[in-house]
Structures are given as C-alpha cells and as structure tokens.
Amino acid sequence: MCTSFVPSVGCHAQSCRSHLETERFSMRTSRKWLTCSTLALILAVIAAGLYGQQRWQRLKQENGITAIDWQGLGIGRSGMTLQRFIYKQETADGGRLELSAEGLRLRIGSLFATPALKALHMDRLEIEVRAGAADVESTRPAFDPTMLQQWAAWIPEQGSLPVIELKLPCASGQCQERLSLRWQHAGRELLPAEIDLTAQRDGHRLQLDARAWQARPAELQLNARLSLDGQPRIFLNNLISSAEERWSGSMTMGALPEAPWLLDWLSPWLPQPPQAFPALAEQMHLVVAWSLERPFDSEGLPDGEFNLDLNLPEYWPLPVLGQLKGDLNLQAQGRDGVWLPSSLDAALDWRPEATLLEGVPAALRPAELTLGITPGAPATSRDSLPLRLHLQSEGKLNLQLDSALQLHTRAANYRLESSEGQLRLQAPSLDLFDHRLTGLEATLGFTASADLHQAELRLEQNPTIRIDSLRTSDWAGEKLQLSLKDAHLQADLQQQATEDRRFALNAAPELRVQKLSHALLKPLGWQWSGKLQVNERQLELQGPLRNDAGLTLQLALAQAWGGTLAMDAGLQEIFFRAGNPLSASFSDWPQTLAFDNGRLNARASLEWPAASELTASLRLEARGLSGIYARSELSGLDTLLEMRVNGQKLQVDGARLDLQQLNVGFPIGPLHWQGSYQANLRSPASGRLQWQAAETRLLGGRLWLDAGEVDLAASEQRLALNLEGLQIPELLRAYPAEGLTGSGIIDGNAQLRSSPEGYSIDQGLLNARAPGGVLQFRSAKIQALGQSNPAMKIVAEALDDFHYSRLDSDVRYDERGKLQLGLRLHGNNPTLEGGRPINFSINLEEDIPALLTSLQLSDRVSETIQRRVQQSLQRDKTAP
Structure with a gap:
C-alpha cells in the first residue's frame, strides 16, 4: 500500500512545483501590467489636466x-x-x-x-x-428667443x-x-407661475407682482400689478390665445399721488433730468386696451383694435419726448397691416425735450406745441372720419395750422384729405443760418391728400411770405416778398428706402426786394420771377432777374443732389443811348467811365461738380461804344472777350479791342489790339499777357508794339515801341506853337518801361525821313528878341525859312511825365548868306500832363472833360 502511495505522492509534488512556478510568472506579469496601466492612467490624468488647464486659461x-x-x-x-x-x-x-x-x-x-x-x-x-468706451461696437450675439425655452427648463x-x-x-x-x-x-x-420683484430706496417701495396661468387649453393669462408704497397703481391684464392667434389686454393707471418721489427715483435713469413742476399730475388717468390678431408674426403690423384714454391735468414728463398735458381719446383699427383711427379727440399741450429737436435749428425749435383735434362735420359715409385740426406752436417762430380733415377708412381706398388748410407764420425777430430776419409774416392756404401710394400738396390763394428786413454779414435786404404761385408737390410713398422715393415740386415763384444793399451793389430794388422744379434728382430754376435800374439777367440754375451745380446767365443786351444800368447797379463801376452810345451783351456759364474743381466761361461783346473815360473821349469801341476758368486757372483767348478814335486833346486812332492772358485765380492780376497785334494811328503815322508777352508779376516790364510815318504838320496842329509851321515825316523807336511808379523811356530815338523838310518859325516875339541880341537875330533869320536835311532827337520820359528831347538839325536858309549850312542843337523839355491839361481846357474836347479838368485843378489848389 505504501509502495503504491509513494510514487503517487512524488508525482503530485512535481505537479505542484510546476503550478507554483506558473503562478509566480503570472503574478509577475500581472504586476507589470498593473504598474504600466497605473502609470498610463496617471499620465493620461496629468495630460488631461494640463490640457484642461490650457483650455480653461484660453477660455478665460x-x-x-x-x-x-x-x-x-x-x-x-x-x-x-x-x-x-x-x-x-x-x-x-x-x-x-x-x-x-x-x-x-x-x-x-x-x-x-x-x-x-x-x-x-x-x-x-x-x-x-x-x-x-462709447465708440467701441458691441460684438455680443443677438438674443435668440428659442434660448428662453431652453433656459426655462433649468x-x-x-x-x-x-x-x-x-x-x-x-x-x-x-x-x-x-x-x-x-x-x-x-x-x-x-404654469401657474408667480414673480414678485421689489425695489426700495429712501423709505419708498416699488413692487411688481406678476401671475401667469393657463385659463383654458391653448390660452395664457398674464396679469401684473405695480404698487407704490403698498398701494396698487398700475394694472396690466393679458390674454394670449395660441389657438385663435390673438392677444388681448389692457393697462389701467389712475391717481398717482406718489408722482413726486417716483419722479425723483427715475430721474437718474432718464437722458434729461425732468424739470421741477409746481404741481404734478397726481390725478392723471390712463386706460389702454387692445386686441391683436397674429401679433407675433414677423411680417408687417398685426390687425386688430386699439383704444387709448388719457387725461393729464398737469404737465407730466415723458422719457425722451418731454412734457405732456391734456386729454387724448383714440380708437383705432388695423386691417391688412394698416392702422387708422376710427375715433379721435385730442387737446394736448407738449413741451418737447431739447434732445429731441437737436437736428432742428435753434430759432425754429418750438417751446410749446398745442394740438387740438375735434370731430368735423357729419360724415357723408360710414367709411370716413371727419376731423378739425388745430396746431399751434410758441417760440421764436410762432406757427398756427388749421385744416379740415377727411379720413377714408375703406380698405381698398385708404386716404386722408385736407381742405380749407391755412398755415400762418409770424416772428418779430429770428436768427437763422447766420441770417437775421425781422418782421416775418406768412399766410399759406393749401389743400392736401395722401394715400398708401402717394401724397399731394397744393398751395392756393396766392400764398405770400413777407419779411421786413433780412441781414447777413455781407448784405441786407428790406421789404422782401415771396409769392409761391402754382406751388404743387407730389411724393411717391411706395418705395421703402427714403432715398429711392420719387417726388416733384413745381412752382412759379416771384421774389421782390424793395432795397438790396451789398458792398458791390448800389441800393436798389430787385425782382426775380420764373419757374422752380425740384425732384429726387435735382433742383432747377429759371427766369429773369431784374433791378430798378433796368439791368436784366436771364438765369438758369440746376443743382443735382450731391452732384454738379450748373448755372447759365445771359445779360439782356444793353443800349447805352437809353442809359447805363451797369453804372447805376454796381458800386465798383468807375465814376470816370460813361457811355452814351453803343450796345453790350454777355453770357456766362458755370459747372461745379461736388468732387471736382469749378469750371466757368464768360463771353462779352461790345459794339460801337462811345463815351468818356477820365479826360478822354472814346468813339467806335468794339471789343470781344472770351474767358475760361478751370479750377484755379484763368485763361483769356482771342481777346480783341478796336477803337475808332481816342481824343485826349488831340485825336489818336484807329487803335487795334489782339492777344490773350493766363493767370492763377489766387492772383488774377499777376499773370502773363501775350499779344499778336498792338497798334494805333498817331498824327498821320503808325505807333505799335512788337508782338510779345510780359509777366505782370515781375517788378517791371519792358516793351519795344515803334513809330513810323508821323506827319510833322499833324504834330504842329496838335501841339500849336505860335508862328511855327513845317513839313516832314518822322520815324523812331524806344524802349518803354512799365513799373509800379509809372511809365518811362530811357533810350528813345526820333529821326526825319529823307530828304527832310522845312521849318518856318515866324514869331513876333523871337523877332523882337533878335533886335536886342545879334546872335538871336541870326537864329531868327535862319529859322524863318529853314530847309533841313537832317532832323533827329534823343527821347527821355520819366515817371512824373517829364519829356526831354535832344534835338539836332542840319540844313540852311536859302536866303541867308547864300544858303550857308547851319547846325542846331536844341534841348527841349515838356510836362506832358500839364500839356494835356492845357489842351483839354480848350474846345478840342467836350464840355464834360473840360469840367472834369477844371474840377481837378480846383481840388489841387485846395489840397493841403
């Protein structure tokens, strides 16, 4: 038995050892995986924490x-x-x-x-x-109503x-x-839901109680009550039916004895602190009721009914609007998105908030407005509402508006008609846009109508605006009268955008000013009448501008809104034989220039784009002008001038002047000049003058300038002056010397210098044309001088009949008008000493202004010039 037992035991021990080894290996492997997993988890947590921290910091x-x-x-x-x-x-x-x-x-x-x-x-x-900062725009997203449903769940x-x-x-x-x-x-x-919100300050309490419940399926009842110091004052009732898509409600407010402390409470929150009132509307009364169909549709206004009954015995402040007092009873109906009153009776006094009228000129801002609306004559149709409107404002400008209104409320024919309308304006004194107006009075009769498509206004009964005086820093007008005949305004109301709406204003205005005063004008009466057309694109007016002196301009003006200003002006031809309206109109007209014959016409045009420079042109033409300038007589003056302005550039091309005769005491002419001129408008008199022709006939000869140009901005200008064919007999007739006659032809040239001090000649030369001529000086005075002086006797005998073969002279002329001649003569007297040759060197000096004065005191010029010369001499004598 033992024998059989031992092997069995030995075999089991070996199996146990193998199993233990397997378990040890498995435990070691598990510990490794556990360790790795733990480390991985720790690392993941650390990484997630770091990432979360980073995202959190970024979010913050x-x-x-x-x-x-x-x-x-x-x-x-x-x-x-x-x-x-x-x-x-x-x-x-x-x-x-x-x-x-x-x-x-x-x-x-x-x-x-x-x-x-x-x-x-x-x-x-x-x-x-x-x-x-107020100038930084908010980037917060718009509120989404659907978010309310999501929040309600939380x-x-x-x-x-x-x-x-x-x-x-x-x-x-x-x-x-x-x-x-x-x-x-x-x-x-x-639902049901309740909200109680209470605010307290300075011993006073304001409490809002709101209750919401579902009265019947698909119906929401929402009521609210506002109590002041525990006394209910404002009641709000709402019934919203989702099945019928209807919102009905009312708001009632009766006596408000808490008004004084409530006003003090609200004052810091209002844009403008309300004024202190002697008595507030403690007995105010307000009832509002409404019934709206599909009230929450986003397109257009809902249909329905609205009633308002308001009574404010004293002025009550309204945020942004101002102060309001009076009674208002309104019943209105909305159909097809159009709301019209079905009954309206109002007697309101309104003192507008100052900030509400910031865009209105200060002089036109009313201090108080009175509005009265009462039922009119019995309606001729159940679809019409007759009313009488009375609006009156008090301030620097007093306004009164009266009209009979007829409101047609039939859905297919919404229309408002105004008849028997009359607007009266009155202001003793008004400062408006740098203008001072006194004695403003206006009476404007009108009819008007408006429907959903268009509006129309027509002025009637010869509307007139009268102003006693109108003054600015530059000009003044007295007894102004503006008549707006045939004024008719039509406006299209169908376009949504204001800038796309079409309108048209047509009128035949007449403006009269009894006396207009300006630095450039003589005080005269002026009149303008014509046609005025205004539409969404531009303003146009045209018609004659006249004054009491007989000056007439045909004007046409067009101003595109935000675009080009264009103007054309034509001067009605002036016949100077009938008078000179220019000298009678403009104070800068030279007093020494007068025309008594000839004609003048002119035309000017101008274009001034909004974003570009001005361009303008002027064409002036005169024919057969005759008259007097200073101490000279003009006759047969023809001129043509064409001028253009482009930005700051002034250009005159093809200018021409022809003068038949200029009489300065002796005749000069015909004269001819042709040239051009360029300058900058900043200094228009300092440009460049070019000429192709500049000549005149002078004492039988010809005097001219070589073609060229000068810079008028320079300190001086030099001109090449030429003389050809001057007839000595003509010279001696113009400059009479007792007993002196002669013959011959003179040529010459000189450098003429022009400067601010005047004209001068430094190097001039005159010489007689071959074969010479004869000078005969037979004066009793020189003969008497020869009796006592032998040398002068020889001179007198030689000049008695001197035949010269050479005559030349140096010429000098200074800015004071002194002319100096270094005259050289070579010739003989055939009867003196057998015709022995004789040479003369003679220095002559003449005061040209004095010479011209003496000539102009003779009968060679008109009596007007003689009188001017005598007056000038008299002033010189009395001058200190």
Whole structure:
C-alpha cells in the first residue's frame, strides 16, 4: 500500500512545483501590467489636466474672465451649498462685470426629472456693471428667443433672493438699486407661475407682482400689478390665445399721488433730468386696451383694435419726448397691416425735450406745441372720419395750422384729405443760418391728400411770405416778398428706402426786394420771377432777374443732389443811348467811365461738380461804344472777350479791342489790339499777357508794339515801341506853337518801361525821313528878341525859312511825365548868306500832363472833360 502511495505522492509534488512556478510568472506579469496601466492612467490624468488647464486659461482669456473664486463648497445628496462666489470679467472696450453671491443654497431633485433644480436661495447678490468706451461696437450675439425655452427648463421651481444690490450704467453715470426677488412655478409645465420683484430706496417701495396661468387649453393669462408704497397703481391684464392667434389686454393707471418721489427715483435713469413742476399730475388717468390678431408674426403690423384714454391735468414728463398735458381719446383699427383711427379727440399741450429737436435749428425749435383735434362735420359715409385740426406752436417762430380733415377708412381706398388748410407764420425777430430776419409774416392756404401710394400738396390763394428786413454779414435786404404761385408737390410713398422715393415740386415763384444793399451793389430794388422744379434728382430754376435800374439777367440754375451745380446767365443786351444800368447797379463801376452810345451783351456759364474743381466761361461783346473815360473821349469801341476758368486757372483767348478814335486833346486812332492772358485765380492780376497785334494811328503815322508777352508779376516790364510815318504838320496842329509851321515825316523807336511808379523811356530815338523838310518859325516875339541880341537875330533869320536835311532827337520820359528831347538839325536858309549850312542843337523839355491839361481846357474836347479838368485843378489848389 505504501509502495503504491509513494510514487503517487512524488508525482503530485512535481505537479505542484510546476503550478507554483506558473503562478509566480503570472503574478509577475500581472504586476507589470498593473504598474504600466497605473502609470498610463496617471499620465493620461496629468495630460488631461494640463490640457484642461490650457483650455480653461484660453477660455478665460477669450471671454475676458479675470477672476473666478468660491469658498465653502458643500455637496450633498439633496443639493449643494456655497458660502461665497466671486466672478469678474472685463471686455475689450474697457467694460467690467463683477458678481458676488453669498449664502447660496441649491436644492436638486432627480437628475432625470425636468426641472432638475427644485429651489434656489441666495442670502445676498451683488452685481456691478460698468460700461466701456462709447465708440467701441458691441460684438455680443443677438438674443435668440428659442434660448428662453431652453433656459426655462433649468429655472428652479422656487427662488428667493432677498437682497440684490445692483450698480448699473445710467444716464447720470452709475446708478445703484436695492432689489428683492421671489418666484415660484409648477415645475415641468411652468404654469401657474408667480414673480414678485421689489425695489426700495429712501423709505419708498416699488413692487411688481406678476401671475401667469393657463385659463383654458391653448390660452395664457398674464396679469401684473405695480404698487407704490403698498398701494396698487398700475394694472396690466393679458390674454394670449395660441389657438385663435390673438392677444388681448389692457393697462389701467389712475391717481398717482406718489408722482413726486417716483419722479425723483427715475430721474437718474432718464437722458434729461425732468424739470421741477409746481404741481404734478397726481390725478392723471390712463386706460389702454387692445386686441391683436397674429401679433407675433414677423411680417408687417398685426390687425386688430386699439383704444387709448388719457387725461393729464398737469404737465407730466415723458422719457425722451418731454412734457405732456391734456386729454387724448383714440380708437383705432388695423386691417391688412394698416392702422387708422376710427375715433379721435385730442387737446394736448407738449413741451418737447431739447434732445429731441437737436437736428432742428435753434430759432425754429418750438417751446410749446398745442394740438387740438375735434370731430368735423357729419360724415357723408360710414367709411370716413371727419376731423378739425388745430396746431399751434410758441417760440421764436410762432406757427398756427388749421385744416379740415377727411379720413377714408375703406380698405381698398385708404386716404386722408385736407381742405380749407391755412398755415400762418409770424416772428418779430429770428436768427437763422447766420441770417437775421425781422418782421416775418406768412399766410399759406393749401389743400392736401395722401394715400398708401402717394401724397399731394397744393398751395392756393396766392400764398405770400413777407419779411421786413433780412441781414447777413455781407448784405441786407428790406421789404422782401415771396409769392409761391402754382406751388404743387407730389411724393411717391411706395418705395421703402427714403432715398429711392420719387417726388416733384413745381412752382412759379416771384421774389421782390424793395432795397438790396451789398458792398458791390448800389441800393436798389430787385425782382426775380420764373419757374422752380425740384425732384429726387435735382433742383432747377429759371427766369429773369431784374433791378430798378433796368439791368436784366436771364438765369438758369440746376443743382443735382450731391452732384454738379450748373448755372447759365445771359445779360439782356444793353443800349447805352437809353442809359447805363451797369453804372447805376454796381458800386465798383468807375465814376470816370460813361457811355452814351453803343450796345453790350454777355453770357456766362458755370459747372461745379461736388468732387471736382469749378469750371466757368464768360463771353462779352461790345459794339460801337462811345463815351468818356477820365479826360478822354472814346468813339467806335468794339471789343470781344472770351474767358475760361478751370479750377484755379484763368485763361483769356482771342481777346480783341478796336477803337475808332481816342481824343485826349488831340485825336489818336484807329487803335487795334489782339492777344490773350493766363493767370492763377489766387492772383488774377499777376499773370502773363501775350499779344499778336498792338497798334494805333498817331498824327498821320503808325505807333505799335512788337508782338510779345510780359509777366505782370515781375517788378517791371519792358516793351519795344515803334513809330513810323508821323506827319510833322499833324504834330504842329496838335501841339500849336505860335508862328511855327513845317513839313516832314518822322520815324523812331524806344524802349518803354512799365513799373509800379509809372511809365518811362530811357533810350528813345526820333529821326526825319529823307530828304527832310522845312521849318518856318515866324514869331513876333523871337523877332523882337533878335533886335536886342545879334546872335538871336541870326537864329531868327535862319529859322524863318529853314530847309533841313537832317532832323533827329534823343527821347527821355520819366515817371512824373517829364519829356526831354535832344534835338539836332542840319540844313540852311536859302536866303541867308547864300544858303550857308547851319547846325542846331536844341534841348527841349515838356510836362506832358500839364500839356494835356492845357489842351483839354480848350474846345478840342467836350464840355464834360473840360469840367472834369477844371474840377481837378480846383481840388489841387485846395489840397493841403
């Protein structure tokens, strides 16, 4: 038995050793895998933590979160508690949000139920918001109404926030409010629900209670009540039916004795602090009721009915609008997206808020507006509403508007008609756009109509605007009268965009000014009448402009909105034999220039694009002008001038002047000049003058300038002056010397210099043309001088009949008008000493202005010139 037992034992031991070795190997392998798995898990957790930390830091940076901190976090099976929570955030524009919560308790139900949050309580909640820079646009996404449904599922069934401290941006800077909030709803269905919100300040309390419940299937009843110091004052009732797609409701507000402290409470939140009133509308009354069909459709206005009954015994401040007082009773109906009153009665006084009228010139802003609307004559149709309108404003400009209105309310023919309309304007003194107006009075009769497609206005009864005086810094007008004859305005109302709407204004205005004063004009009466056309593209007017002196301009003007200004003006031809309207109209007309014959016409045009430089042209033509300039007589003056302006460049091309005769005491002419001129408008008198021809006939000869150009901006100009064929007999007749006669022809040349001091000649030369001529000087005075002086006797005998073969002279002329001649003569007297040759060197000096004066005092010129010369001499004698 033992024999059989031992081998069995030995065999089992060997198997055990093999099994133990296998287990040891397996344990070592498991430990290795466990170690590796643990390390991998630790590494994964570390990596996830690092990645989460990185994402968290990036999230904070992207959202401007600067701090998130909490203390006393406790988590249990029924919810969580938090002793303190702090959150801070900054925006890119410098705005800041700070939130601090204390004593937070959140009770949680089943995580698989909706809502999972049962109750929320906070002992204290503080929220502070500071606005960023005003010029930085907000990048916050628009509110999505569907988000409200998602949030509603996470609103706790009950909530209690007994202390809420708010610090928010407001109109006065930063405002602080102390609130408490409580709510309760039915859970998953939400309804019924209650919300109580209370605000307290300075011992006063404002409480809003809202209740919502489902009255019937598919109907939501929502009522709210606002109480002031525990007294219910404002009631709001709403019934929203999703089945009928209808929203009906009402709001009622009666007496409001709490108005004084309520106004003080709201003042910091209003854009403009309301003024202090002697009495507020404590007995005000307001009832609003409505019933709207499909109110939440996004397209157009809903249909329905609206009633408003308002009574304000005293002025009451309205945010943004201003102060309102009076009664308003309105019933309106909406059909097909169009709302029209079915009954209207109003007696309102309105003091507009200053900020509301910032775009209106200060002089036109009304201090107070009175509106009265009463029922008109009995309606001729049940689809029409007759009304009487009275509107009156008080301020620097007083306005009164009266009209009979007829409102047609049939759906296919909505229309408003105004008849018997009259607008009156009156202002004793008005400052408007740098203009001072006094004595403004206007009476404008009109009819008007409007429907959904177009509006129309027509002025009637010869509407007239009168102004006693109108003054600016540059000009003044007295007794102005503007008549707007045949004024008719039509406007298309179908286009949605204002800039696309078409309109047309046509009128035949007449403007009269009894006396217009300007530095460039003589005080005269002016009149303009014509046609005015205005539409969405441009303004056009055309018609004659006249004054009391007989000056007439045909004007045409077109101004494209935001585009080119174009103007064309034609001067009605002037016949100077009938008078000179130019000298009677313009104060800068030279007093020494007068025309008594001839004719003149001119035309000018101008174009001034909005984004480019001005271009203009002028064409002036005169024929047969005769008259007087200074001390000279003009006759047979023809001229043509064509001028162009392009930006700052002034160009005159093809200018021509022809003068038949110029009488300065002796005749000069005909004269001819032709040339051109270029200059910059900044210095129009300092350009370059070119000429192709400049010549005149002078004493039987010809005087001319070589073709050339000069720079008028230079300190001086030099001109080459030429003389050819001057007849000595003509010269001696123009410059009579007692007993002197002669014959011969003179040629010459000189360099004429022009400077601010005047004209001068430094090197001039005159010489007689071969074969010479004869000079005979037979004066009793020189013969008497020869009796006592033998030398002068020989001179007198030689000049008695001197035949010269050579005559030349140096010429000098200075800016004071002194002419110096170095005369040289070579010839003989055939009867003296057998015709012996004789040479004379004679220096002559003449005061040319004085010479011309003596000539102009003779009968060689008109009496007008003689009188001017005598007056000038008289002034010189009396001058100090």
